[in-house]
Amino acid sequence: MSASALADDLALSVYDPAxxxxxxxxxxxxxxxxxxxxxxxxxxxxxxSTDKELKSGAAAADSVRTAPGTPRQRGEVMDAAGGxxxxxxxxxxxxxLLNPRGGKGKALQLFWSHVQPLLAQADVSFTLMLTERRNHxxxxxxxxxLRRWDALVVMSGDGLIHEVVNGLMERPDWETxxxxxxxxxxxxxxxxxxxxxNYYAGYEQxxxxxxxxxxxxxxxxxxxxxxxxxxxxxxxxxRLFSVLSLAWGFIADVDLESEKFRRLGExxxxxxxxxxxxxxxxxxxxxxxxxxETLASRRGPSPARxxxxxxxxxxxPLEQPVPPHWTVVPEQDFVLVLVLLHSHLASDLxxxxxxxxxxxxxxLFYVRAGVSRAMLLxxxxxxxxxxxxxxxxxxxxxxxxxxxxxxxxxxKGVFTVDGELLISEAVQGQVLPNYFWMVSGYREPPPxxxxxxxxRRKSQQMLPPSERx
Amino acid sequence: MGGSGSRxxxxxxxxYQGSTLTGSLPSARAHRRFCELLPQEHxxxxxxxxxxxxxxxxxxxxxxxxxxxKERICKVFSTSPSxxxxxxxxFLDLLSVFSDTATPDIKSHYAxxxxxxxxxxxxxxxDLSQLVNCxxxxxxxxxxxxSEMKQLIDNILEESDIDRDGTINLSEFQHVISRxxxxxxxxxxxx
Numbered sequence: 042m043s044a045s046a047l048a049d050d051l052a053l054s055v056y057d058p059a060x061x062x063x064x065x066x067x068x069x070x071x072x073x074x075x076x077x078x079x080x081x082x083x084x085x086x087x088x089x090s091t092d093k094e095l096k097s098g099a100a101a102a103d104s105v106r107t108a109p110g111t112p113r114q115r116g117e118v119m120d121a122a123g124g125x126x127x128x129x130x131x132x133x134x135x136x137x138l139l140n141p142r143g144g145k146g147k148a149l150q151l152f153w154s155h156v157q158p159l160l161a162q163a164d165v166s167f168t169l170m171l172t173e174r175r176n177h178x179x180x181x182x183x184x185x186x187l188r189r190w191d192a193l194v195v196m197s198g199d200g201l202i203h204e205v206v207n208g209l210m211e212r213p214d215w216e217t218x219x220x221x222x223x224x225x226x227x228x229x230x231x232x233x234x235x236x237x238x239n240y241y242a243g244y245e246q247x248x249x250x251x252x253x254x255x256x257x258x259x260x261x262x263x264x265x266x267x268x269x270x271x272x273x274x275x276x277x278x279x280r281l282f283s284v285l286s287l288a289w290g291f292i293a294d295v296d297l298e299s300e301k302f303r304r305l306g307e308x309x310x311x312x313x314x315x316x317x318x319x320x321x322x323x324x325x326x327x328x329x330x331x332x333x334e335t336l337a338s339r340r341g342p343s344p345a346r347x348x349x350x351x352x353x354x355x356x357x358p359l360e361q362p363v364p365p366h367w368t369v370v371p372e373q374d375f376v377l378v379l380v381l382l383h384s385h386l387a388s389d390l391x392x393x394x395x396x397x398x399x400x401x402x403x404x405l406f407y408v409r410a411g412v413s414r415a416m417l418l419x420x421x422x423x424x425x426x427x428x429x430x431x432x433x434x435x436x437x438x439x440x441x442x443x444x445x446x447x448x449x450x451x452x453k454g455v456f457t458v459d460g461e462l463l464i465s466e467a468v469q470g471q472v473l474p475n476y477f478w479m480v481s482g483y484r485e486p487p488p489x490x491x492x493x494x495x496x497r498r499k500s501q502q503m504l505p506p507s508e509r510x
Numbered sequence: 511m512g513g514s515g516s517r518x519x520x521x522x523x524x525x526y527q528g529s530t531l532t533g534s535l536p537s538a539r540a541h542r543r544f545c546e547l548l549p550q551e552h553x554x555x556x557x558x559x560x561x562x563x564x565x566x567x568x569x570x571x572x573x574x575x576x577x578x579x580k581e582r583i584c585k586v587f588s589t590s591p592s593x594x595x596x597x598x599x600x601f602l603d604l605l606s607v608f609s610d611t612a613t614p615d616i617k618s619h620y621a622x623x624x625x626x627x628x629x630x631x632x633x634x635x636x637d638l639s640q641l642v643n644c645x646x647x648x649x650x651x652x653x654x655x656x657s658e659m660k661q662l663i664d665n666i667l668e669e670s671d672i673d674r675d676g677t678i679n680l681s682e683f684q685h686v687i688s689r690x691x692x693x694x695x696x697x698x699x700x701x
Contacts, residue, residue, distance in 0.1 A: 311669040312683075313690030315662075318645050319578060320695040414578075415646035415653070422658050 129222060129263040129480070132164035133191035138181065138205065140172045140197035143229030151228055152196060155250055156257045163261035167194070172201065182208030192222040192480065194260065198229030199285050203459035206270065206284050206477065224260050224480035227252050227388065231460045233285050234479075237383035241266075241397060242482025248388040259482050266481035269382050269400060273458065273470040276359055285459045286386065287470065289447055290324045290377035291317070291408070291417070293457040318418060323374035323410040326454065329363040330370075330445040331355055331471075333402040339366065355444040355471040363446055372450055374410035376417065376436070380445055381406065382472070386424075394427030398441060401474030405442045412436040444471035522555070539701050543571065544601050562595035573699050578644040582624045608699035617697050618684045625683075632677040638663050 141149045149171070160167060168190075172178045182193070182205050195201045202225055209218040227235035227249075235256050240246065244255050271283040336355075357364060379386075381404040386392040393404045408417070416434050423429040430439070446469035447454070456463040545553045547567045552558070565584045574580045585593050587604040596604070606612060607620045625633055627640045639659055646652050654662065670678045670686045678686075687693050 312666050312686050313692060315642065315645060315666075316687075316690055316696040317692040320692055413647075413652060418642075418646060418662070419654065419658060422654075422661055425661070 127265050129191050129265065131263065132166060133263070134166045134168070134189070135192045135194045135224070135260075136185070136190040137167045137169045137194045137196055137226075138172060138178050138201060139169060140178075140201055140229060143197040143201075148196060148228035151250065151253060152226075155253050156196070156226060159254075159257045159261055165261060172197070176204060179204040179208035179211075183211050187218055187221050190221070192224055192260075194224040194226060196226040196228050198227070198231035199225075199234050199459045200231060200461050201229070202234055202284050203282075203461055207282055209477075210282055219477050222265050222478040222480060224256070226256050226260070232388045233383060233385045233390075236385035236388040237285075238479065238481050240384045240391070244482075246389065246391060252388055256480075260480050262482070264481055264483070265478045266483060267400070267475035268477055268479050268481075269398075269403070270473045270476035271380070271382055271403065271470050272473050273468060274356070274359060275463070275468050276466040279465075281458065281463075283382070283458045283470070285383055286379060286381045286457075287447075287463075287468065288377065288379045288457045289326070289449065289454055290375055291321070292377050292379060293455055314421075315418075318414045321376075321414055321417070323376055324449060324454075325372065325374050325451045326378075326447060326449040327372040328370040328375070328378060328407065328445070328447050329367050330405055330440065330442040331364075331367050333399075333441040333443050335366055335368070336443050356446070356469050359446070359467055359469060367444075367446075368440075370407070376408040376410055376412055378405075378407040378447055380404065380442070380470070390421075390424045391427035392424055392429075394430065395439070401472050402441050402443055403472050405440045405445060407438050408434075409436045409438070445469060519555075522559075537701070540602060540605055541598070543701055544598050547571075559598055562590060562597050563601070564595050568596050568601070573701060577699070579624055579641075582627065582644075586620065586623045605699065605701065608697060610698070610700075614688055614693070615684070617693070618687045619680070621687060621693075621697055622680050622683045632679050633683065634677045635663055635667075638666055638678075 137152070139148055139152060144151055152169070157167075170181065172181075178195070178201050187193075193205055195205055202223065205223060206219075209215060209221065212218045225232070225235045225238065232252065235252055236246070236248075238259065239252055239255050242255070242259060247255065268284070271287065273281050273283055273287065275281075355364075363369065379392075381393055382398070384391060384393045384397060392406070395404075398404060408420075412434065416432070416436070420429045420432055420434060420437065423432055429437075446467070447456075448467040453464050453466055454468070456465065456468060541558065544563065545558050547563045547570075548558060548561055552561060565581070565588070568574065568584050569580050574583070577583065583604065584596060587600045587607075588594065588596050589600050590596075607616060622633070623629075625637060625641050627637045628634075633641075642659060642662060643653055646654055667676070667678070670682050672682050672685070673679075
């Protein structure tokens, strides 16, 4: 199958679930409860069955839980009326989960100064909930009555989005819960998701308050887009989901002396990061992956293929060797391995300039041992503008993949998933295409895999779709 | 000058404990390593405690060889007027600051002095540029270009120069370094 045919196929399944018919992963209508809208009433009637699930938590827990990633019953929640499944209603009511310690303690202040005024003008009413500690958001979301909100707005860093998505997937009603639209407002270290959405919306790369304002405007405009989810399995049988990235090695290592965890969001090269170079070491392990190209050539012509179960399509249990059609990187010393679902690793690290991945694909980067401190420094400096691939570093390898497996060989591996610490002997994962919704800035299909320099808008004014370049 | 005379007695070691910067007990191993740098015939206890070892010799120690800041480290701990040699006491001071027992405060204080290449009490752009050159190497193909260097130093100052005077003073430095998870591992020398 040609790449463009595949893209067409994916584009169909991404943007028009009604006609795709055979895609197991496309999201279905977000279950909103908009007031005064015909769609709202229509959905409420169907929500009756969901209501019962949400109310009787105990009963739901007793019921057989379908494994996350199995194909959902698409007929039940499809919005036959069409149209507004890709936008939030107007007016809408959102839950804002805010970490007051984010943004150097200024997150709450920033909410009132930069976010609230815009929301007020845009008929977005909100309820503010402050998170008090790690996993607080996760617990809240697990237990929350989601019908109360049209969207969950996360104002913090990538770690909080990670908690919210995992909290949703941990619910007994995860299949409907994961359809609740999310929004990322950056206020913390590590705002790669917000920066990526900013980039996809066609805005110039900005940071801090400018990025916050851009993302708030996206929320006010209410457009939603489907997002991929990375489903991960660890050696001890733990299952978790990533919205952005998994990293191992240089980016992820924990300093065991100080027990201070190198957070992904602080990747920008500064004094502390320079010290990291002083203690530069390598990490021994083996890596295997399923290239997107291999998958495309194996699938053959569509559209008659049977719906596939996303959970089991690509990965086999960790105890078994990887399938024969995977690519194996023999055991060796690495400096870092990174799988990345989006364009940015931090608000000023444009890590994947090669173009947005098509649904179901993610970026795999790895750096082999032997790279000099100077080259590594140069790569990260160039990454601010997305020019690191032009360094032609022979130790840096890039492949678009749909699944991977990583097995550290010198003790337990230290990984960072969306900036959060994970320690495991081995980890593997695959992308679940179009698994949840986020407030975003576009409706057209994502750019092709060829890098396309497009004029970046300097102003924060968002042009209506008809006037976009 | 007998065989046993070249090893520090426990009493002498204890005497040295009081004089090192961090109060930790210097190891007999440190004394052995120091003596190995002296000429064969001058390795008695009395002589070793008076002797000074040149910078080149200290730099040949494997534990220091790989450190990009080895020259500055030696200069900072040298008490000779021309700062080109280390006594055993200097050597002990160096080891104690780089050991596990030194507090982060002490380590960061000395790190600041090490990075202050012009010894003027603050880290200016020139100091930072020399710091980076130590990391990358100074040959044509490894050193950063002028624009890369500017970008990096701008990043560093943006993060660390709180009073925006264009330099990093000791307290600004300590503030940044104390938050770094990499500081301990990059400032450690264990024989």
